[in-house]
Amino acid sequence: MGHRLADSTSPYLRAHASNPVDWYQWGEAAFAAAHERDVPILISIGYATCHWCHVMARESFSDPEVARVLNEGFVAIKVDREEHPDVDASYLAAASAFTRQLGWPLTVFATPEGRTFYAGTYFPPRAAPNMPSFTQVLEAVGEAWRERRPQLDETAAAVADALVAASVADTSGALPSTEQLQGAVEALARDEDRLYGGFGGAPKFPVAPVLGFLTASGDRGRTIARRTLELMGASPLRDRVDGGFFRYATRADWSEPHYERMLTDNALLLDVAVDLARSEDLEGGSEAIARGVAGFLTGRMQLPSGGFASAQDSESVIDGARSEGGYYHRDAAGRAGLEPPSLDQKVLTGWNGLAIGALARAAFAFDDDELLASGRRAAGFVLEHHVHSDRLVRSSLDGTVSSATATLEDTGMLAGGLLDLASATGEASYAVVARSLVDAAVRAADASAVPFAAPGGADPVLAARGLALPSDPAEGATPSALTSCAHAAWRLYLLGAGEEYREVAATAMRSVAGLALERPLAFGSALQLMARMAAPIVQLVTVVPDADVAAEPTIAELVASTRRHEASVAVIVTEAQARAFAGAGFELFEGRPAGDHRAAAYRCRTFVCALPVSDAAALDALAVER
Template sequence: MTNRLADTLSPYLRAHADNPVDWYPWGPEAFAEAQRRDVPLLISIGYSTCHWCHVMARESFADPATAALINRDFVAIKVDREEHPDVDGAYMAAASAFTQNLGWPLTVFTTPRGRTFYAGTYWPPEARQPMPAFRDVLAAVHEAWTLRRAQAEESADAVTEALARAASSTPSDLPDAAAVAEAADTIAQREDRLFGGFGGAPKFPVATTLGLLQTPLVRREAPDAAAAADRALAAMSASDLHDADGGFFRYATQRDWTVPHYERMLTDNAQLLLVALDAGDEPTARGIAGFLVGTLRREGGGFGAAQDSESWIDGQRSEGGYYLRPVSERAGLEPPAVDGKVITGWNGLAITALARAGAALGESSWVQAAADAAECVLRVNRDSTGTLVRASLDGVASGAVATTADVALLAEGLFALAAATGEAAWAVEARELLDTAIEGLDGDPLLAAHGISASPDQTDGDLPSDAAAVAAASLSAWRLGAGDRYREAAAERVRAHSAQAVSQPFAHGSLLRVAASLVDPPRQLVVVTEAPEGALASAARTADADVITIVAPAQARAFEDAGFELFEGKGSGDEQAFDCRSFVCRLPVSDPAELALSR
């Protein structure tokens, strides 16, 4: 059997390289083989730190008898959802037609053209009510394909066509302050008043939702909802979800935040760093930053995707055993592995968080870590034409295409880095990337070649949706003075999904955060000084503002020369602070006591 996974750039795929299943990676070869043999595709989607993915691998994919059934009746594809999010999104959307219990591992059966006719998640090796045995599922699908093929193909085409129709949306007006406040209050109605957070078990941090509730508009117009965000962060920070080394686990299986699912994601922790910063919770913010820099940062400067839930203890695989030990006892244990994939958009989240937190809390090493990550991604995560790709591993770029969210989230990070460092070059690079994201990317070429639509879903998952990511980066560009067309780009994306967002606010926190920010004029603080650690600059860092940047006169002129109007005429040699509202600035001040800290 040809081992096709050992040389891939995905730790998840490499972990399956020794399976008796004749796996293919995602690519045209598997589709061609399925068409040649005229058999269905079995597409198994997961990721390296997914506990139940590990379980199904041990129980079924490592079992020779089960593998023989798969190899006889199917062409099997293994997909890393973190490397191919468009593929995961498309098949997750299709799977929703067959099961409400969505998650990973995702197991999808498709026609040789890749159109889904049955799907599920984890199936055990032996039947456990209400779940059938995986081998029984394989036999039933094979029977359906051989005896009722026309019906299976008809079902597959119907699902594909329904998803294509669902991709359209009808624009509506931008939400006003009252609409955003009402959406926030709707979210607050789901608060668990006893244990904090939202909903029951399992309970997730929902950082995108918390970010909406922390906006100045919500704090002013819906203070009870804003307080729910503070209570959620306080409850999580004091719970088992928060590890002693500062990092947060993926979610809690119990309503009271106990019994965590022990994987630790870059996405969650980067976004929770901003939530903690905006809540004024400095200890939690410092703990998360320490985890990002101390555990997830890889050689070369980029940040790995996640840390596993499992590790080896006393010769056995243990889920969570490492984390249940006191920190002082962990030194003698092999830590859970870090998935070293440097994902473009996820690193953008980390760059944003560390740049903002480092600037606000006076931690220059965090800002430098953000800059190192930015340099790594911009240097390594490119194909032979210079186009950004989705990810890299150990300094080698993946062949997987970048998503629109990848490019937008990286642009957002570079705008934050520009504000934190005073270096206009980061903002120029960000603007170029953002223009690409606004224009739109093509998506996965194999899906397109087979007429399979990308997921129409523009809700937040564990990170902002494509539309929300582009809107947020466009808002940042406009606030720095890149031009009104960027505000319109943000507004256009909010309008496109406004109706869904206000009716389902819990799932659209990132987009509604942008909507809230479009209602209020931004406060922009620019301090021009040769003393970035002086009293005036220090006072500005503690102010409540949407943009805070400390620049030398030469840096201000560089921003102005690059076309960022916020810095226009501010490059004189005198130390001054410019306090602006939507680019209309008050008379500059030099005395820190004259600089208003509140809005």
């Protein structure tokens, strides 16, 4: 019955292709069918590695009687939230009018125009206290549609209007001061679980964006971030065999995880671990955690094509039965004869950008050629298959490109990852592509208050119905699209691409500054960027001769000092690479010779540079000067 899903580029949709439910993919055909039949739409949103999505699929969507009720009274649409994040965000926002328990699977009931009139998440096959069965929900919605249609239409219109009114951006505020940012650190400190790490009670998520902010916020913030990272790293939230972190835990002590492992969480936590490992005043297990997570990304998540899979499933098959977490309860020897949990092998542009950037920064900090090669391979795949002269691709599976519209997240995250790769390799070409991506997002914004918009426009199905919303600026597990673009623009400014990139980054952050200070747990990456913008700007370019200088101890020591130097941006380039950056319009690299066949380190404060130094001791001395 689910034949429309069989050729999807989403593993999640393909997994539902054998359901007795008459599923549609997200698109105009489903809405046309709902109009023709004059029935409501059920929109079921989830993702391939979601445990409760699996449960509802087995309990309800595989049940012939449930399918009969659905097929007779509804048009059913199955959506992969990772392939269509804007669709997910729009319906999550609408669902918040009906339930506080937001999550996946997300179950939305909408008019044939796509407007939400009721929503929930997981519904069980049989009624439980305070929770109706899924069949009861379907029957009640169907009855309301037939007998109280005007009220449902009125509710749907009110929800849609409220979302539009709430989406107006205000960029008139000011960027926060250092004191205000420290106030956000103190607010997080009050919410910290000092015993187990993290924030708040169960269920608990790693909230990597918040840890990123704390690492950029002085000794007080780094202490909190380090404590949480190391407590999580020693807890059941992290697989001790191959180093990756699970998505979240159901208990405050990080026990009883939900065992899906996301590319995003692990890329962002790698960033945090690397930043902490580079802090000379901190000792502990941060570097070991960083290397473990990097090994998980390169050894488990990277596909033969070079791109990174989106996630690893929470379930595996053990003794012929599906088991959530059973694979991870075994040690390395116990896993030897088992098939690992499957990967969601779709390659997402933005998420790959996060992984590319994290690996590039880890490679730079640890002088690790293998990690750098892994980042290069991923970038090569994405640039070849996902970046076209006229558009970005959101997703692909086994080389087949999805029809899903690329989002602003894809632009910002990929641009950021390419800039980190440019800094780690010294290759200007990555920075040039990143600049073109950011420029396209600025042009697409035109005269709107927020300076970035998706170059390809909003999802066309949402836009046709007036349901497309601006990208949500709040951040839970990942940086928002707005922050991702602003961070890339800020990095372009630091590399000397022009003052205009600083201005657009500042405008973007002003639009969320007030909210971020009020709700630091929901705006970690935005606060991290604002903390970096508030700090003194230190730019470090170390130029080495074009010839092979690996055997020259003085140069090797200077390069090693550059890697550990605390700077807003640090780059190691050959003379030829410096000229390529300068020729591409990055003024930080102009007039930067190595000099007399030796290396030269140029340390600058907001583009005002000290005289170059050629040995590590002199560079280290500059670091303590204020």
